[in-house]
Amino acid sequence: MKYSITLLIVAGAFILRAQPAQKTYCNPMDINYRYxxxxxxxxxxxxxxxxxxxxxxxxxxxxxxxxxxxxxxxxxxxxxxxxxxxxxxxxxxxxxxxxxxxxxxxxxxxxxxxxxxxxxxxxxxxxxxxxxxxxxxxxxxxxxxxxxxxxxxxxxxxxxxxxxxxxxxxxxxxxxxxxxxxxxxxxxxxxxxxxxxxxxxxxxxxxxxxxxxxxxxxxxxxxxxxxxxxxxxxxxxxxxxxxxxxxxxxxxxxxxxxxxxxxxxxxxxxxxxxxxxxxxxxxxxxxxxxxxxxxxxxxxxxxxxxxxxxxxxxxxxxxxxxxxxxxxxxxxxxxxxxKDELFTGWMLLSYKKPAIASSLLDTFKVANITDENPRTFWVAKQNKEGESVIVDLQREQQVRAVQVNFTDYKSNIYDGFDQKIYTQFRIYTSRDGKQWNKVVDLTNEKRDRPNAYLELPNAVQARYIKYEHVYVASPNLAISDIRVFGNGDGKIPKTPLKFSAVRDLDTRNAFTKWQKVPGAVGYNILWGIAKDKLYQTYQVFADQPESLEIRALTKDVSYYFAIEAFNENGVSKMSEAIFVK
Known part of the structure; x- marks a missing residue:
């Protein structure tokens, strides 16, 4: 009887650890980019x-x-x-x-x-x-x-x-x-x-x-x-x-x-x-x-x-x-x-959300990790186990995936370091900032994942996302962005009103404008050579001006332009396409 109970416990532990096959991917590709x-x-x-x-x-x-x-x-x-x-x-x-x-x-x-x-x-x-x-x-x-x-x-x-x-x-x-x-x-x-x-x-x-x-x-x-x-x-x-x-x-x-x-x-x-x-x-x-x-x-x-x-x-x-x-x-x-059926509909939940770090080196502020810019980054005072960052999504949302993007700040790694180059950390979620649930644990891996994309096995309701550091080979622990994906339970944004697109005298350019949408995180300006061929996209965040100059057009080609808004809950209907000669 003792042996049967032991086998059941072992089997149960295996089931708990078993991870379903990953069904999604996220750019940039999650590979061990070489130094x-x-x-x-x-x-x-x-x-x-x-x-x-x-x-x-x-x-x-x-x-x-x-x-x-x-x-x-x-x-x-x-x-x-x-x-x-x-x-x-x-x-x-x-x-x-x-x-x-x-x-x-x-x-x-x-x-x-x-x-x-x-x-x-x-x-x-x-x-x-x-x-x-x-x-x-x-x-x-x-x-x-x-x-x-x-x-x-x-x-x-x-x-x-x-x-x-x-x-x-x-x-x-x-x-x-x-x-x-x-x-x-x-x-x-x-x-x-x-x-x-x-x-x-x-x-x-x-x-x-x-x-x-x-x-x-x-x-x-x-x-x-x-x-x-x-x-x-x-x-x-x-x-x-x-x-x-x-x-x-x-x-x-x-x-x-x-x-x-x-x-x-x-x-x-x-x-x-x-x-x-x-x-x-x-x-x-x-x-x-x-x-x-x-x-x-x-x-x-x-x-x-x-x-x-x-x-x-x-x-x-x-x-x-x-x-x-x-x-x-x-x-x-x-x-x-x-063309859009592979998009999961998991939206960006972390843009410009507040964050708290366990330490800070110089002026590399922790706010950089939610600004969607790989050229700005946070640096911990020391590259040591236990350093952490907490991102506050500001309200409880359904979290489906997390991407951690590391930066090589003052890196000195060259040939011959291969055995030391790997990335280890843990990700926790919390609904109240007090009780934490571990949803990702890479401490037993020795893979280098400078752009680690982590699809959660199941959706998790959470307000707070915590990164807990274990190891990177670089002299500094530096992270450009912790990106959180999922869905809020609020309303999707309305379609932007008063959208306009006007061709410049230099017809390689066009000027677009729209009316700000309350609650929008950003906008996609879409264009193409026909109403059903709006294959080009320029993404703009809502804290930027409600106008954009498109400078990617070809002379003597007519275009159609449209716009859509997005937030943490989803994407608006696309506006009526405007013909621009």
Whole structure:
């Protein structure tokens, strides 16, 4: 009888600890971003992810990122295992190209020198082999930098696209399979930027700089017989980094500028910037577009990775859905039919909510952790176990998920520290600030999660959220944002009234205005080339002015504009779309 009772107790403990499979994800991606050793920045290091390529290889996913010492493997797009190859043949890869064809994954790095194409049929093992030894060198400064490999199954031909410059264009060339994918014939100039016509290709924050913009990050997708040549612009170090597309009937063109550009654009919110990524399909046939949101704390090019649901509408228009693109979304279990159906409806509960910290270093105030800005942060007086932060949601709400975003303030971590780099903490909730319930405990994990997204197994009614620190490898405990998601029990906001959109004399710009909505947390300005194609979104918080200049339009293209309001309870109905010639 004693043994039976013991077994029941053990079984019960196991059931209590069992966690249901995660059903949602939230940008930026929750992976162990590697410390960058390329730019030592006066003995300051930083975690960064840039230039992502996700490849679906035999039903599983592989993520390649600039200068990461390896790559990642996932079976579900949410749990990623870091893999260190048995050897890099040359050096760590910058802006790599990857493609899966039949049973083989091919891999190539950015270079201005002669470098090999690698291959493997088992990338999950980390074993890579030479497919060719040396791709012939191109003329000085031509590349191939930021390369993309493309195989056209229908034509049974191979191609490469590349370019990263504010002088040179995006190039393309056919590759010769007979000679192990060497260049076949001469390369072609395919895409130049035209910021004088395309407002979104202008450099700077909200496209306000006169610096010559950069084009980079080429990628090719074939859909319904059309070739969508994608490119990143105007530069990674601002909120407006985006992906655009030209369309053609042949892999090497000629290509025509898509009037609805950019295809992936996210200038507002916590995650800003969606440029330089790739497009891939999951196991259900859904398309995704990846990009590199901007962080820029220890270095101006410090970034993370995001992925957005992507589609082609009935007219062949390619679009990435960045609306609420940094709030929780469901992982698909089938092919989605509506661009917004993956959005959970879990709203941001923590924006500008008061917080209390156990300690404070210098002027790094605790209010920074709820301001939705990754470039401001709180720093504890000491990096020690027991430091804590309490966020007051100001009223009891239904909490569904928490995201903790760490900052590498004065980090000194370099190569050889791997065994010491992990993230441990606990999350508690409370209804009254006195009795606390532990809902997350990462103290038994040794994973590095600088952007940890934690979906709760069940919804929790809570007013207070407490972060309790255990360990980070950095010299300082620094957190940019603790983001809380769920739903309040109040009313959703009303649709903003008196919304207007007027085109500037410089038709690359338009001025929008609206009437403030009581109780709104923020607004989404939506626009596109038709009433049913409002694929672009600029998110604005309600403590900012009730006006916004949109500087991402294309000359000689007419648009429709609309607006919606959101708060902790949900999203208003969208306003009537306004035609702007």
């Amino acid at each position: 960058n050793y390329e730019q030592l920045n006066d003995s300051i290091s930083y975690r960064s992810g840039a230039d992502p390529v996700i490849v679906n290889h035999k039903g599983e996913y592989f993520l390649f990122v600039t200068i990461s010492g390896g790559y990642w493997h996932s079976k579900d797009l949410v749990n990623w295992k870091y893999i260190v190859p048995d050897k890099w043949p040359m050096e760590d890869m910058c802006a790599p190209a990857a493609i899966s064809v039949r049973d083989t994954l091919y891999l190539f790095q950015s270079t201005f020198e002669q470098r090999p194409i690698l291959f493997t049929t088992t990338p999950e093992t980390g074993k890579l082999y030479f497919y060719n030894r040396w791709l012939p060198r191109l003329p000085k400064d031509i590349g191939p930098w930021d390369p993309a490999l493309f195989y056209d199954e229908e034509l049974d031909k191979w191609y490469m696209y590349w370019g990263s410059s504010n002088v040179y264009p995006i190039f393309g060339s056919e590759l010769d399979k007979k000679y192990r994918l060497r260049y076949k014939g001469s390369y072609k100039e395919l895409i130049y930027l035209h910021p004088e016509e395309h407002g979104w290709e202008r450099f700077g924050r909200d496209h306000r700089s006169t610096i010559t913009p950069f084009t980079e990050g080429a990628w090719m997708t074939k859909h319904n017989g059309k070739y969508y040549l994608q490119y990143g612009a105007p530069g990674t170090e601002y909120n407006v980094y985006a992906n655009g597309a030209y369309i053609g009937d042949h892999p090497l063109g000629p290509f025509t500028y898509a009037p609805y550009n950019p295809i992936s654009y996210k200038p507002g919110g916590f995650v800003t910037g969606a440029g330089h990524g790739n497009t891939f399909q999951d196991n259900y046939g859904n398309y995704w577009n990846t990009g590199t949101p901007w962080v820029a704390v220890n270095w101006n090019f410090e970034r993370r990775i995001a992925m957005f649901p992507t589609g082609f509408d009935k007219d062949g228009q390619m679009f990435a859905n960045t609306r609420f693109g940094d709030l929780p979304h469901y992982l698909p279990v089938k092919k989605w039919q509506n």
